[in-house]
Amino acid sequence: MSSSDEFCIDKLCIDEINQMFPTKALYETHYFQPKTRVEMRMIKASALIRSAPEWAEQLNDESKRQEWTTQVKDDLKLTDMEVVYVFRELKYYARLKANGVDGEELAAIDGVWINNATSDSDLADEFKNNAAVLENDFAQVHSGEASAASSTGFRALVDPFMYPLMTKESLILTKPIGSPEDALNPELPRVKPESLEDWHKTINDINEHKSNNGYIGDKRKLPRVIRQYLSGLLHEFYGCWLPTNFDVCEDGTVTIRSYINNLHPTRYAALYQTISKVFAKLMPLLEQVATDMIHLRASRAVFNRDELFAPGMLKPYAIAEMVRQGVPLPEEYHKFVANSDAYAYERSWHDINIVKGVELDMTELENAYKEAEVYTEPAPQHFCPSNRPIKPYSMRGLPLQASVEMSSINLTPENPTHPEGEWQAVGRPEERVFAVGLYFYDVENIASPKLKFRDPVSRSLFYDPNDFYDFCASHDIVSVLDPYHSCVYTQEVGEVEIKNGSYVCYPNYYQTKMPLFELADPTRPGHVKYIAFNIVDPMYKLVSTELVPPQQPGWTDATSSPEATAEAIKNMERLKSSHFRSSRDESRFRPKLHTGDY
CATH class of the missing domain: 1.10.10 (Arc Repressor Mutant, subunit A)
Incomplete structure (x- = not known):
C-alpha cells in the first residue's frame, strides 16, 4: 500500500492491521x-x-x-x-x-489525545445526575466504614476487581445474552467447567454456534485469549477483568450489548444510556490513538553514541579501568565518574572498593558528573511527516470490548489532600488492554489536577554497557527498584492537565499516575470524578459479560449471602495484588516488554 493510498483510507481494516503487525497486535505496540x-x-x-x-x-x-x-x-x-x-x-x-x-x-505527549472543548453541557449534566444515584447508593452502603481509602476521599464506585472472571469458579452461559437486562434472568442455562480442559471445550463449543458477524478470521475467535494465556497464567488462582461488549454503529452511536460488571443494569439503566453516549464521544480520540499506534512516529533527535562525546573526552568507564589496573586517577576524575547505580549490574564499583581499597563518595561523584554536562547533544532530525493518514482510521461498525470503572476523589476542609498515586499500567496480559479512555465528568475546586505519564526503558537499548550512564544522562532516564528488587529504568514523558469535562485517550504502553491533589480553596470541598474505559485490542474477542452471568449476590435472586460477599472481597484483594505486581514501577503487563533483563 502506497503512502498516497493510505491518506484516502477512512475505514480501519483488521486484515490490513494484521498485515502490518504479522506477529503482534495493537496492545503489544510500544515506542x-x-x-x-x-x-x-x-x-x-x-x-x-x-x-x-x-x-x-x-x-x-x-x-x-x-x-x-x-x-x-x-x-x-x-x-x-x-x-x-x-x-x-x-x-x-x-x-x-x-x-x-x-x-x-x-x-503534549506523543500518542495521547485530549478534548477539552466539548461543549455538550446537556450530556455532562445528564451524566452527573445519573452518576449521583450511584454515588448516593455507594455512600449508604459504605456509611460508617473507616479505611485508608475513605480517609483519603477515594471511592471506587464501579470496581472491575470485584466479581471478576475466575477460572473453574465462574459460571458460563450456554448462549450469549442479547442485552444487559437479559443477564438478570435466573432461568438462563449455565454450566460450571470443572477443569481448564472443560473450560476450553465449553468456550469453543459456544463459539462454534456463535455468529461470525463482525469477526475477521481466527483473529476474532472468542477463545483465543483462553487458549493462549489461561493455562499458563491462571491455572492456580488468578482471575481477570470481565469486559463489556460495545457495538459502535456506522452513524457513531454506541449500544451496550452486555452488562457492565458491578453496575446493575436495571437499577442504573439511565446511567447505562449515558455511558454509551460518553463512549461514543471518546471514539474519535480512540481512533486517533489507534492510528498513531499503527504508524509510530520517528524520533525527533536520536542518541548517537559515536557523536555523544567530544573527541578525546575521558569517559566514565575509562576511570573504572584505570582504578582496576592500579593507574593513578587524574585530579578531575570526579567529573567523569558515573553513579553507583549505573555500575550495579557490572559490580564495577563494588569490586574496585574491595580489591583496590579506593573509597569513593558516590553522591559527590554523581552530582559532579551531572554538573559537568560532558556529552554533546544531538541535533534534531529533518522533519518528515510519517505515512500516518491525516484522517484517522474509522472504528465504526466494529464490536469493541472494555472493562469499565468509575471513581471519585472527594476532598474536604478536614481532609484537604489526596496523596500521590503509584505508577501503573492498566491490566494484565490476558486482559489485552491496548488503550484507555477517560472522561472527567465533574472536577471542582481542585488545584491544578494532572495526569502524569512515563515510559519504561529496556536495558537492551543501552547499546554498550559502557555507555549506560551516558545514555541515561542524555535521556533523563532514572532507575528505580521494582517489587522484586531489580534495578529498572523509566522516563517521564509529560503530563496532561485535567479539566472539568475533559476527555483523554492514551495508548496503554504508558504508565500513569495522579499526583498529589489538594483543594484550591481550602474552605470549600472539592472533587475529581471520572469514568475509565479499559479498551480491549479490537483484534481480540475476550470472554465477557456476554457469556458470564452476574456473580453479584442478589442480582438474580432476592437473597444476598454475606459469605459470598466476603469471598468476593477476598478474591478482589488477591486479584489486585497480582495486578499490582505486574504493573508497578517499570514492570509492563506484557512479558516481552519487561525493562529488566530476566
Missing part, C-alpha cells in the same frame, strides 16, 4: 526508542505554542511566530535548528486538527 533531552525540549515547546487559543490560525502570522520563537528560546533554550523543526511539525499538527473532531488535540 522502543526513549526520547533525548533535545526531543523533550522540542515537545514542550510545541505544547507551549499549542496551548494558545487559535494557535493553528496564527501559524502564518510572522509577528506571532517571532513572539513564540523568542519565548521558546528564552524559556526552553531551543536552538535555531530545533525551532525550525518545531514549526514544521506544528504545520503538520494543524492539518490533523483541521481534519479531526472539533476540540480534539494531540496532547
Whole structure:
C-alpha cells in the first residue's frame, strides 16, 4: 500500500492491521526508542505554542511566530535548528486538527489525545445526575466504614476487581445474552467447567454456534485469549477483568450489548444510556490513538553514541579501568565518574572498593558528573511527516470490548489532600488492554489536577554497557527498584492537565499516575470524578459479560449471602495484588516488554 493510498483510507481494516503487525497486535505496540533531552525540549515547546487559543490560525502570522520563537528560546533554550523543526511539525499538527473532531488535540505527549472543548453541557449534566444515584447508593452502603481509602476521599464506585472472571469458579452461559437486562434472568442455562480442559471445550463449543458477524478470521475467535494465556497464567488462582461488549454503529452511536460488571443494569439503566453516549464521544480520540499506534512516529533527535562525546573526552568507564589496573586517577576524575547505580549490574564499583581499597563518595561523584554536562547533544532530525493518514482510521461498525470503572476523589476542609498515586499500567496480559479512555465528568475546586505519564526503558537499548550512564544522562532516564528488587529504568514523558469535562485517550504502553491533589480553596470541598474505559485490542474477542452471568449476590435472586460477599472481597484483594505486581514501577503487563533483563 502506497503512502498516497493510505491518506484516502477512512475505514480501519483488521486484515490490513494484521498485515502490518504479522506477529503482534495493537496492545503489544510500544515506542522502543526513549526520547533525548533535545526531543523533550522540542515537545514542550510545541505544547507551549499549542496551548494558545487559535494557535493553528496564527501559524502564518510572522509577528506571532517571532513572539513564540523568542519565548521558546528564552524559556526552553531551543536552538535555531530545533525551532525550525518545531514549526514544521506544528504545520503538520494543524492539518490533523483541521481534519479531526472539533476540540480534539494531540496532547503534549506523543500518542495521547485530549478534548477539552466539548461543549455538550446537556450530556455532562445528564451524566452527573445519573452518576449521583450511584454515588448516593455507594455512600449508604459504605456509611460508617473507616479505611485508608475513605480517609483519603477515594471511592471506587464501579470496581472491575470485584466479581471478576475466575477460572473453574465462574459460571458460563450456554448462549450469549442479547442485552444487559437479559443477564438478570435466573432461568438462563449455565454450566460450571470443572477443569481448564472443560473450560476450553465449553468456550469453543459456544463459539462454534456463535455468529461470525463482525469477526475477521481466527483473529476474532472468542477463545483465543483462553487458549493462549489461561493455562499458563491462571491455572492456580488468578482471575481477570470481565469486559463489556460495545457495538459502535456506522452513524457513531454506541449500544451496550452486555452488562457492565458491578453496575446493575436495571437499577442504573439511565446511567447505562449515558455511558454509551460518553463512549461514543471518546471514539474519535480512540481512533486517533489507534492510528498513531499503527504508524509510530520517528524520533525527533536520536542518541548517537559515536557523536555523544567530544573527541578525546575521558569517559566514565575509562576511570573504572584505570582504578582496576592500579593507574593513578587524574585530579578531575570526579567529573567523569558515573553513579553507583549505573555500575550495579557490572559490580564495577563494588569490586574496585574491595580489591583496590579506593573509597569513593558516590553522591559527590554523581552530582559532579551531572554538573559537568560532558556529552554533546544531538541535533534534531529533518522533519518528515510519517505515512500516518491525516484522517484517522474509522472504528465504526466494529464490536469493541472494555472493562469499565468509575471513581471519585472527594476532598474536604478536614481532609484537604489526596496523596500521590503509584505508577501503573492498566491490566494484565490476558486482559489485552491496548488503550484507555477517560472522561472527567465533574472536577471542582481542585488545584491544578494532572495526569502524569512515563515510559519504561529496556536495558537492551543501552547499546554498550559502557555507555549506560551516558545514555541515561542524555535521556533523563532514572532507575528505580521494582517489587522484586531489580534495578529498572523509566522516563517521564509529560503530563496532561485535567479539566472539568475533559476527555483523554492514551495508548496503554504508558504508565500513569495522579499526583498529589489538594483543594484550591481550602474552605470549600472539592472533587475529581471520572469514568475509565479499559479498551480491549479490537483484534481480540475476550470472554465477557456476554457469556458470564452476574456473580453479584442478589442480582438474580432476592437473597444476598454475606459469605459470598466476603469471598468476593477476598478474591478482589488477591486479584489486585497480582495486578499490582505486574504493573508497578517499570514492570509492563506484557512479558516481552519487561525493562529488566530476566
